[in-house]
Amino acid sequence: MAGQHDERQFPRREFLVKTLQLPCSAAVVTVLGPLALGSDAAEASQGDSKTAERYFGMGIQVDKCIGCGKCVEACKAENDVPREPFYFRTWVERYVIHNDGEVSVDSPEGGIRGFPREEREGDVLRSFFVPKLCNQCDNPPCVQVCPVGATFKTDDGVVLVDSDYCIGCRYCIQACPYGARYLDPRTNTADKCTFCYHRITQGLLPACVEVCPTGARIFGELNALASPLRRLMRKSSLQVLKPALNTEPKVFYSELDGEVR
Amino acid sequence: MEQHLERLQSAVEQISGFIYPNEIELHWGLLVVLYPYITGLVAGAFILASLEKVFKVKELEPTYRLALLTALAFLLVAPLPLLAHLGHPERSFEIFLTPHFKSAMAMFGFVYAWYLMLVLLLEIWFDYRADLVKWGEKAGAFKKLLYWVITLGSRDLSPEAVEFDKKAVHTITLIGIPSAFLLHGYVGFIFGSVKANPWWSSVLMPIVFLFSAIVSGISLVLLIYYVTTLVRRKQPDMACLDKLASFLLYALIVDFSLEILDFIHRLYESEESIGILSELIVSKLYISLTIVQILIGTISPLLMLAYSRFSRLPTELKRVAYFIAALLVQVGIFGTRWNVVIGGQLFSKSLRGLTVYKLELGGIEGLLTSIGLLILPFLILYILIKLLPPWPEASLAASESAAASGTTAD
Numbered sequence: 001m002a003g004q005h006d007e008r009q010f011p012r013r014e015f016l017v018k019t020l021q022l023p024c025s026a027a028v029v030t031v032l033g034p035l036a037l038g039s040d041a042a043e044a045s046q047g048d049s050k051t052a053e054r055y056f057g058m059g060i061q062v063d064k065c066i067g068c069g070k071c072v073e074a075c076k077a078e079n080d081v082p083r084e085p086f087y088f089r090t091w092v093e094r095y096v097i098h099n100d101g102e103v104s105v106d107s108p109e110g111g112i113r114g115f116p117r118e119e120r121e122g123d124v125l126r127s128f129f130v131p132k133l134c135n136q137c138d139n140p141p142c143v144q145v146c147p148v149g150a151t152f153k154t155d156d157g158v159v160l161v162d163s164d165y166c167i168g169c170r171y172c173i174q175a176c177p178y179g180a181r182y183l184d185p186r187t188n189t190a191d192k193c194t195f196c197y198h199r200i201t202q203g204l205l206p207a208c209v210e211v212c213p214t215g216a217r218i219f220g221e222l223n224a225l226a227s228p229l230r231r232l233m234r235k236s237s238l239q240v241l242k243p244a245l246n247t248e249p250k251v252f253y254s255e256l257d258g259e260v261r
Numbered sequence: 262m263e264q265h266l267e268r269l270q271s272a273v274e275q276i277s278g279f280i281y282p283n284e285i286e287l288h289w290g291l292l293v294v295l296y297p298y299i300t301g302l303v304a305g306a307f308i309l310a311s312l313e314k315v316f317k318v319k320e321l322e323p324t325y326r327l328a329l330l331t332a333l334a335f336l337l338v339a340p341l342p343l344l345a346h347l348g349h350p351e352r353s354f355e356i357f358l359t360p361h362f363k364s365a366m367a368m369f370g371f372v373y374a375w376y377l378m379l380v381l382l383l384e385i386w387f388d389y390r391a392d393l394v395k396w397g398e399k400a401g402a403f404k405k406l407l408y409w410v411i412t413l414g415s416r417d418l419s420p421e422a423v424e425f426d427k428k429a430v431h432t433i434t435l436i437g438i439p440s441a442f443l444l445h446g447y448v449g450f451i452f453g454s455v456k457a458n459p460w461w462s463s464v465l466m467p468i469v470f471l472f473s474a475i476v477s478g479i480s481l482v483l484l485i486y487y488v489t490t491l492v493r494r495k496q497p498d499m500a501c502l503d504k505l506a507s508f509l510l511y512a513l514i515v516d517f518s519l520e521i522l523d524f525i526h527r528l529y530e531s532e533e534s535i536g537i538l539s540e541l542i543v544s545k546l547y548i549s550l551t552i553v554q555i556l557i558g559t560i561s562p563l564l565m566l567a568y569s570r571f572s573r574l575p576t577e578l579k580r581v582a583y584f585i586a587a588l589l590v591q592v593g594i595f596g597t598r599w600n601v602v603i604g605g606q607l608f609s610k611s612l613r614g615l616t617v618y619k620l621e622l623g624g625i626e627g628l629l630t631s632i633g634l635l636i637l638p639f640l641i642l643y644i645l646i647k648l649l650p651p652w653p654e655a656s657l658a659a660s661e662s663a664a665a666s667g668t669t670a671d
Contacts, residue, residue, distance in 0.1 A: 086269045086285045093279075105279035105613055132281075141457060147369070148352070149361035167355060168348015170288040171366050177457035179281030179610055183288065185262055188348030245456055261611050 054156040056195055057222040057250040058209070059232040060131055062257070064216035067092055067129035071208035071217065072112040078196060078207035085109040087182045089193040090133040090208050095259055097125045103259050130260050131217065133208070134159065134180040134193035135241060135249030142172035142181065142192075151190065157222075157250055158197055163189040177242050195219070222250065268619055278614025287606045287618050290626045292342040295634055297448045297470065298598040299339045304445035304471070305478015306332040307381070307437060312508070314434040320504040326388065326651030327489070328482045333381050334642035340373060342634055345625050365451050376444050380437040386411075387429040389649055394418055395657040407648075445474040452601060459534035459612075460541070460605040465523045472516035477594040479509045480587035485642070487584050493652070499576055506583045510566040513590065517559050537612045545607045545615055550600045558593010562586035 075081060075090045092111030096104045096118055108115065111129075118124065140159050143151050150165035151172055161172075166189035173181045173190060184191040196206035200219070204210075209219040220229030232238075236254035242261065253260075269285050276285070310328035313321040344350050360367035394416050397408035409416075446467040452458075453466025483505045490497040527535065542550060562585075568574075569582035603618050621627040 084266055084269070085273075085282060086266075088282045091282050103613075105611070107279070107282055110282045141455075145364050145366060145455075146361055147364045147367035148355040148359055149364075165352070165355065166349065167352040169343075169346075169366060170348070171364070171451075173283075173288050174606075175455055175457055177610055179283045182283040183286065183348060185265060261613070 053223075055222045055250075056136070056157050056200060057220065057229060057252065058133075058136075058195070058206075059218040059220075059229050059236075059238070059252045059254065061216050061218070061232070061236075061254050062128055062130055062260075063255040064214045065092065065129040065131055066214055066216075067094055067111060067115050068213060069111040069114045070211045070213060071131060072110050074207040074211040075193070076112070078199075079194070081191075082185060085112070087184070087191075089180075089191070090131060093130045093132060093260075094127070095130060095257060096120075096127045097257075097259060098123050099125050101125075126257075128255075128257060130253070130256075131208070132178065132180070132241075133251060134176075134195075135178055135247065135251045136193075136195060138248035138250060139246060141175040141177065141245075141247060142190075145171045145175040147171065154197075158195050158200075159192075160194055160197060161190050161192065163187050163191070166190050177245050177247065268621075272617055272619060275617040276614060278609070279611055280609035280614040280616050281611055284609050284616060287603075287616065289602055289606060290346070290618065291620060291628065291631045292346040292626060292634075294595075294598045294602045295342040295631055296339065297445075297452075297602070298477070298595055299335050299342070299634075299638070300448050301445055301470065301474035301477045301594065301598070302481050303332045303336045303339060303376075303478070304441040304474040305476065306335070306482050307441040307478070308475050309479050309482050309505075309508070311434045311438050311441070314431060315438065318504060320498075320500045323498045323501045323653055324482050324486050324505065326649070326656075327486055327646075328478075329381065329385050329388070330645045330649065330651055331482055331485055331642060332478075333385060334638040334645055336373075336377055336381060337641055338634060338638045340369075341637070342631070343369075345630065345634075365447070365454055368447065372444055372447050376440050380433060380440045384430055384433040384437060385649070386413075387426045387433065390415060390426055391418060391423050392656050393649075442471055446471050452605065457610055458605050459532065460538060460608070461601065463523060465519060465526075466601075469516070469519050469523060472512060472519055473594055473597050475512045476509065476516050476590060479505060479512060480590040480594075483509065483583060483587045484591070487580065487587075489646075497580060499580075502580060502583055503570065506566055506570050506586070509587065509590065510563070510570060513559065513563055513566070517563065520559075534612050537608045537615070541604065541608050541615060545617070546600055546604050549596050550604070554593050554596035554600055557589055558596050559590075562589040562593070565589075 069092055072088065072091055075088075076083060079089055081087055081089050088110045090110075091107055093105055093107045094111070094115050098104070098120060100123075106115070115129075118127070136157060136159050138153075138157065140151075140153060143153055143159060146152075146166075147169060148165060148167055150163075150167070151159065151161045153159050163184075168183065168188045168190070170183055170190065173183065176192075181190050181192040183189070196204070196208075199206060205219050206217075209217040218228045218232050220227040222229065222233075224230060232254065233252065238252040238254055239256040240249040240252060241256075272285055272287075306328045309321070310325050310332065312318045313325040344353055347353055356367055357370045360370065390412055393408045393412045395418075397405050397412070400408060449467030449470030452461040452470075453463050455461045483502070486505070487497055487502070527538065565582050565586040569579050569586075574582065606616075607618060608615050623629055
């Protein structure tokens, strides 16, 4: 068709901003703009926050995870996560794809004590472990829905919860596609992984990364040119979870199987 | 907290398939089911009231004021289940003080305040003002003072002033209809905009909510009108009941069609989530969806209304049929809310497993609290009716103006 642009040359953000500048949409934008597009428009005009000096992310090498559950244990200890097996900032899932194509997934107590022996041992096509945690989305649905702004994205890209401000409505828990949030029964406020914010701002690694015996988790700054994370991003083909939801996760997986959701 | 953990532990045993570990706790329970149920009744009752004022459906006059008071009684209760459900109710005012404008939920306070203050209270005030003045003249000292306070001292009964009241009511109703649509469409949007949840995420959600709201509101006013006339030992106005039944039938048809459309659309598109959602429908939601919502709550009243409305049944029987149909509709709409709110949390977002909802009896999230919250609006309505009798024959202003214009009220 004549006059058709290659849409890949025309990024979404720019498209939105261009559209918003049309005079006829001004009225609509006044009303709906802050609701739907506020962050995009604001960021575009102020410069992309992704160019902030530090912008944290994590890489997870699925083929290196052995499902020992040390990361889950370390996370609970470091962050005072309730011990009961209903509250996790990070957990490990085991995927077993049988010869007939049947997929079984489990995560007993979040994998904190490792995994029991696979029952159909002789009948396994492939099997692997997938560590999960908050994806620290760049376009976080939890932040979007919080009615009071108690959960927010910091300049360095980490999504945090202000527990002194959270009203406990749990809309963020509903909005998270990854099941990464829980309601802390002691404070009645939402809680989730912070990338160990208290550690990373001191130049330390998150607890889960620190203890991983195989180095399956790699933490770092997404913009730092010479870093293990950057190296992973150069060398591997990376995937994020549920990319169709456009949450733009900053936790990247290498060797991720299509069965993982 | 111990009990809470024990409940979660017992839930673990009833999980089928795989769910994310954090999903064992189901976060929005019965209280959150009540919220869309009650706001739906409010919006529906108001839309019914506006049929009389704006669309001049004269048959519905006996229910006009009753519908307004019903809407008010339920609107006053609407925020309570939400408040009771919050982890920190004492911080709820932050929604007003520091709303996060990108959050659909943050708009609740504003939508609610707009509807309560600018639509319902104002419309009721203008509609009742002349009557309040006249009732005050005949009442004892206490009621006199009370009516004087409610009129805010506005005691002008000149024809111009009364005419102004009428115009004001008309204008407010005009604003009120889109506001009622907003109120409940907005509640639908809270669920429909959650992209993480394939059961909720649907552009039809606000529309379906709206029509189910209209259905529930009409049926509630029909029930209340029928019961109150019986209690007052009056004959129900059959023309009015017929009209209510007709509108209920039409709204029910639209509502059901929309839900079928939603269902067929999902089935035909057959997205990634279709497997787990099908499993959900045939297992965990079988009773509440297929039996309660569709068979008992939609198809039965649909057939009853259609038959009794358009056949030559004796009046007595007809009335009973309407009554039972309206009652079934209430059950069905409650089922609808349940299936949306609870149903949307019974499957894992990993789309690999189902979990359970355990309803408690006591406690703030329990059954008893919810029953209390459903009785409360009726108590409020009782007080409102005592204070502001909604019956046409109680309106002194209307009967006087009718007498003045030479027609006699029947």
